[in-house]
Amino acid sequence: MILVIGGAASGKLDYVKSLGYSDSSISDGFIGEEPVVYNLQALVAKDPEKAPGYYDELVGKEIVICDEVGSGIIPATREMRDAREATGRLCNRLAISADSVIRLVSGIPVKIK
Amino acid sequence: MDFLLTGGAACGKSTYAEKLVLGFPKPRFYVAAMRPYGEESFIRIKRHRKMRAEKGFETIEKQTDVDEIELPPHSTVLLECICNLVDNVMFDDQGNMYDVTDRIISEVLTLKSRAENLIVVTNDVGSEYSDYSAGVKAYVQAIGDINIALAQSFENVYELVCGIPVVLKGELR
Numbered sequence: 001m002i003l004v005i006g007g008a009a010s011g012k013l014d015y016v017k018s019l020g021y022s023d024s025s026i027s028d029g030f031i032g033e034e035p036v037v038y039n040l041q042a043l044v045a046k047d048p049e050k051a052p053g054y055y056d057e058l059v060g061k062e063i064v065i066c067d068e069v070g071s072g073i074i075p076a077t078r079e080m081r082d083a084r085e086a087t088g089r090l091c092n093r094l095a096i097s098a099d100s101v102i103r104l105v106s107g108i109p110v111k112i113k
Numbered sequence: 114m115d116f117l118l119t120g121g122a123a124c125g126k127s128t129y130a131e132k133l134v135l136g137f138p139k140p141r142f143y144v145a146a147m148r149p150y151g152e153e154s155f156i157r158i159k160r161h162r163k164m165r166a167e168k169g170f171e172t173i174e175k176q177t178d179v180d181e182i183e184l185p186p187h188s189t190v191l192l193e194c195i196c197n198l199v200d201n202v203m204f205d206d207q208g209n210m211y212d213v214t215d216r217i218i219s220e221v222l223t224l225k226s227r228a229e230n231l232i233v234v235t236n237d238v239g240s241e242y243s244d245y246s247a248g249v250k251a252y253v254q255a256i257g258d259i260n261i262a263l264a265q266s267f268e269n270v271y272e273l274v275c276g277i278p279v280v281l282k283g284e285l286r
Binding site: 003005007068069070071072073074078081084085086087088089091092094095096101103112113 | 120121122123124125128153237238239240241243245249252253274275276277279
């Protein structure tokens with residue numbers, strides 16, 4: 001599994017498509033049959049408590065794409081704080097199992113693992 | 114040696130910081146700067162305490178004035194985190210705000226001069242789009258200025274991303 005991370009609008013989806021994946025191979029905001037999961041942070045935000053349970057399915061995917069959401073000021077609401085925390089912790093675990101971790105910065109893929 | 118660890122929330126800074134500390138001999142000290150406030154902070158403190166349990170850490174509760182900490186020779190110190198140090202002195206209960214940037218930089222550099230090895234955890238609070246109030250803007254500015262000053266003085270600066278240390282300055286240990 002390749003974990004692709006980066007800020008919002010940093011070029012993650014374009015990067016994954018440059019690897020040969022098309023829209024039909026991407027599940028957006030859910031875990032489907034497709035080999036690519038996109039917007040993992042949106043799935044986590046729906047119910048942060050369920051996030052750890054997604055791990056097993058996600059490590060079996062070819063690519064997992066997630067926004068980096070931990071930077072900035074602590075969010076005002078409990079829901080947003082929980083979502084931010086759960087997204088970070090899930091990504092930490094996914095990064096350990098990932099074959100590689102690619103971070104997009106201004107459209108440039110930086111291989112951090 | 115000294116290390117400044119930055120990154121967003123829940124990116125693995127604490128876990129990595131403890132791994133670094135355990136690479137150095139005892140005595141090892143953990144400076145806990147967080148002032149507990151509400152259930153979430155108790156959960157976080159509990160998690161951090163559990164991580165330190167049985168690892169040969171001595172915890173020093175010091176929420177302000179970390180330059181007053183006295184250390185035995187050859188100490189390794191983990192200070193967590195800069196945001197807490199700033200929170201604890203920048204605002205008071207009456208809603209007053211103080212300029213604490215130079216004070217915090219000086220306190221941390223004094224601590225650095227006393228410790229054989231110092232690991233400092235900070236936070237990337239500036240990387241988001243938001244229309245902050247004047248107080249929050251000043252807070253983000255203070256943390257940013259402190260981070261820049263410390264990064265200039267520290268040998269090693271790493272950004273933690275999904276638990277992975279990305280070297281910004283120095284070498285990976």
